[in-house]
Amino acid sequence: MDNHPRIRKITEEVLSDNWYVLKKVSFEYQKENGEWEKQEREVYDRGNGATILLYNRDKQTVVLTRQFRMPTYKNHNPSGMLIETCAGLLDQETPEASIIRETEEETGYKLTKVQQVGEAYMSPGSVTEIVHFYVGEYDETMASGTGGGLDEEQENIEVLELPFDHALEMIRTGEIRDGKTILLLQYAELHGLLGRKEVDEKERGPMHILVAGPYRSGTGDDPEKIEQNVQYMNRIALHLYEAGHMPVLGEWYALPLVATAGSAGIGDEIFNRIFHPSSERLLRHCDAVVRVGGPSAGADQMVNAAKAMGKMIYEKLEDIPKAACLALPVQGLD
Ligand SMILES: Nc1nc2c(ncn2[C@@H]2O[C@H](COP(=O)(O)OP(=O)(O)O[C@H]3O[C@H](CO)[C@@H](O)[C@H](O)[C@@H]3O)[C@@H](O)[C@H]2O)c(=O)[nH]1
Ligand SMILES: [Mg+2]
Incomplete structure (x- = not known):
């Protein structure tokens, strides 16, 4: 040096x-x-430090601390209180051992596993300190005390358990304005640390659902029977619509295109070029497929394609949840 x-x-x-x-x-x-x-x-x-974001995927929560910080009181923080990730200065130990000890002292959670996610100079113009950043999963089995910090250090630390989304919102509202805390919460958001939330079936919003059933199958290409098949699928589409979803039939897209392209009849070259391929393209924009009616190779093909794309497959109408956006009950549809 x-x-x-x-x-x-x-x-x-x-x-x-x-x-x-x-x-x-x-x-x-x-x-x-x-x-x-x-x-x-x-x-x-003032030495180096370490800090950690405690998170729980099942509860979708994080644990933060709140304490009085005199330097902030001297600089536009009227209450002097600051919400922060658990943090401490390193003693004569590794950053990892230090943050595990600090976590127990301040939050009461005794962690055994933590993950280092980076390190940073937090105020390089005047402070030598480098802070080591960690994340760690906590749950109630790790609760060994109430935390609160060491009495001899007059820490008086309040432990906060907050929904992750709420903590992120508090950055936007300015309720959280501590650098290390913002950095760790944003790290968690960026890396999907708390995972994708399981969507409650009942709270699901409107889905775009492809109705797949027989069109030509079993009709011997009799136009009247084909029309009956379409009418049947249309009625199911209406039912889904009334349940708050956005239904669609491959036929709604394909048939006008087939006609406009000059098809002379079902099964000709133009029909084959457009009918099934357009439904597969449409499927990419759908969330789910519902398989209705009797045997149909085309509809089965649609279900298989949907599976391969990771879409939801419904075999029965009763399994499709009503969309949360459905404000008013619609009579006769349950
Ligand atoms: N008497 C006295 N005590 C002090 C003074 N400065 C700090 N202390 C005591 O030393 C304790 C240090 O507590 P730690 O938990 O080890 O550190 P920290 O203050 O939480 O620091 C963490 O947060 C800082 C702010 O973000 C970080 O700068 C630091 O690296 C660390 O992460 C404080 O709570 C306080 O009791 C001082 O000037 N005088
Ligand atoms: Mg501390």
Whole structure:
């Protein structure tokens, strides 16, 4: 550190050595053009730190702390209270051991496994400190005490367990404005740390559902029977619509295209080029498929394609949840 090619004549003067150490460091710095320039910088050394975001996937919660921070009170924080991820300065131990000890002291959770996610200088213009960032899963079996910090350090730490979404919202509202905390919450969001929430079937919004059933199958290409098949699927589509979803039949898209392209009849080259392929394209835009009616190779093909795309498959209408957006009950549809 002392043999930096562009720094020379370093001298240090201790300005304060009370709790931590504040020094004035004087030195000469060589600029791009080769000139040496005299500089002085005050450097506050309070050691290094570690911080951790505790999260629980099942509950979709995080654990944060709230405590009085005098420096913030001196700078536009009227209550002086600050919401933060659990954090502490390193003792004579590794950052990992340190954050595990600190987590128990401050939150009461005794973790055995933590994951390091990075490290950062938090205030590099004046503070030497580097902070090691961790995330760790907690649950009630790890609760070993109430936390709150050490009495001898007069910490008075309040432990907060918050829904993850609420914590993110608190960044937007300005209720959370501590750097390490914002960084860790955003890390969790960016990396999907709390996983995708299981959507409650009852709360699901409207789905785009493809109705797949026989069109030509079993009709001997009799136009009247084909029309009956379409009418049957249309009635199911209406039922789904009334339940708050957005239904669709492959036929709604395919038939006008087939006609416009000049098809002379069912099963000709134009029909085959458009009818099934257009339904597969449509399927990509759907959330689910419902298989209705009797045997149909085309409808089965649609179900298989939907499976391969990871879409939801419904074999029975009763299994399809009503959409949460359905404000008014519609008579006769249950
Ligand atoms: N008497 C006295 N006590 C002090 C002073 N400064 C700190 N302390 C005591 O030392 C304790 C240090 O607690 P830790 O939990 O180890 O550290 P921290 O203050 O929570 O620091 C964490 O958060 C900081 C702010 O984000 C980080 O800067 C730091 O790295 C760490 O992550 C404080 O709670 C307080 O009791 C001081 O000037 N005088
Ligand atoms: Mg602390």
